[in-house]
Amino acid sequence: MAYWSGGLKMVDEQPNAPREEDGVVLTKEQARSRRARNIAIGLAVALFAALFYAVTIAKLGGAVAQLPPN
Amino acid sequence: MSDATLRIDDGRTPRISIAAPSDYFALLKPRVMSLVVFTALTGVVMAPTPPNLVIAFASLLAIAVGAGASGALNMWFESDIDALMTRTRKRPIPSGRLAREEALAFGLVLAGMSIFTLGLVANWLAAGLLAFTIFFYVVIYTMWLKRATPLNIVIGGAAGALPPVVGFAAASGELGLSSLVLFTIIFVWTPPHFWALALLKSDDYARAGIPMLPNVAGPDRTRLEILIYSALLAPIGVLPYLLGYASPAYGLVSTLCGVAFMLFAFATYRNREGDAAKTAARRLFIFSIAYLFALFLTLVVERILHLTAITG
Structure with missing residues (x-):
């Protein structure tokens, strides 16, 4: 809700009204869904790395742990 | 917003x-x-x-x-x-x-x-x-065929039939006849499976402007096509056994399931009006899923048992 102050300037009385200099301010729902997506992406990347690690070991075979003879 | x-x-x-x-x-x-x-x-x-x-x-x-x-x-x-x-x-x-x-x-x-x-x-x-x-x-199915021709799922079914070929190639590095037989089973199975669904959902497809066979050629022609494809599918389903890729147990399962598929298709062909028609199409749709599951599960189980036996 806005009102006219002593002069001719309109003042917004909402204390939490978004200001342009704040940039994009997320709603709770937007912040919650973004966090959930970030967690999902993080898990997917971790699984992807683990998958490639397992495949690498499988392709190298059991001899990967053996040291070469001196 | x-x-x-x-x-x-x-x-x-x-x-x-x-x-x-x-x-x-x-x-x-x-x-x-x-x-x-x-x-x-x-x-x-x-x-x-x-x-x-x-x-x-x-x-x-x-x-x-x-x-x-x-x-x-x-x-x-x-x-x-x-x-x-x-x-x-x-x-x-x-x-x-x-x-x-x-x-x-x-x-x-x-x-x-x-x-x-x-x-x-x-x-x-x-x-x-x-x-x-x-x-x-x-590109071929979704962007082109689906909105262009009532043969959309006949040709487009190839996309759904390819995964066994991809799986075989991933494991062996080549294209094998056995994987092409699996491709053929899914390829011939797809039209009666989706046409049974299209008989139930023809209003939906008509509203969306998709030229499914019941909307273009009519439900009776669709029922005839379902019967023809089912008659083709029944012997093709037995091919893995006939070609020596599967055991007699698979031969028995695929034969019985093929006969049952034809019976459900025949019931769909005969019942053309009212609730009986819908029930027959719904039963065929549900059984078609069970058919593919039964055949492939039998193959997987007996093949895993075989691999377990030879690897000790």
Whole structure:
């Protein structure tokens, strides 16, 4: 809700009204869904790395742990 | 759109997604994906040499993600008609939870990653086949055939039939006759399966302007085509046994299931009016899923038992 102050300037009385200099301010729902997506992406990347690690070991075979003879 | 968002100079409001991970998961068409994994697994175990379990698992995961990418790209392209059909209007794009561009980006990234991963963990023949499958489903079927001809699922069925070939290639590095037989079974199974659904959902397809066979040639012609394809499918389903890729147990299961499929198709052909027609089409649709599951499960089980026996 806005009102006219002593002069001719309109003042917004909402204390939490978004200001342009704040940039994009997320709603709770937007912040919650973004966090959930970030967690999902993080898990997917971790699984992807683990998958490639397992495949690498499988392709190298059991001899990967053996040291070469001196 | 919330009040608490910045308006940019030209008056547009930047769209901030509220999509949850479950919305992205829904883009993958999980039920289709599970069928793809199952048929690809059949292709993997049909390979002549026992596959490494880690490589087989990673290959199946890549094939599953490739199938999911196809689903996401399909939903990106078809969001207009998805909004018109009761069966699909709750999907993430028509329900407003996801933007089309998000689905497109998601699908393209997953498609690229799945092909690249399959090439690295298995071989590039399998990766090429997976790329062709995605291309065939998205471009040939979704963008072209589906809205152009009542033969859409007859030709487009090739996309759904390819996963066993991809799985076989991933495990063996080659194209085998046994995987081509599995391809043929799914290819011939697809039309009666989808036409049974189209008989039940013909209003939906008509509203969306999709030329499914019941809407173009009529329900009676569709029932005749279902009967013809079922008569073709019954002997083709027995081929793995006849060609020596499966045991007599599979031969028995496939023969009995083929006969049952024809009986359900014949019931659909005979019952043309009212609730009896709908019931017959619904039973055929449900049994068609059970048919494919029974045949492929029998193959997987007996092949795993065989591989377990020879590897000790």
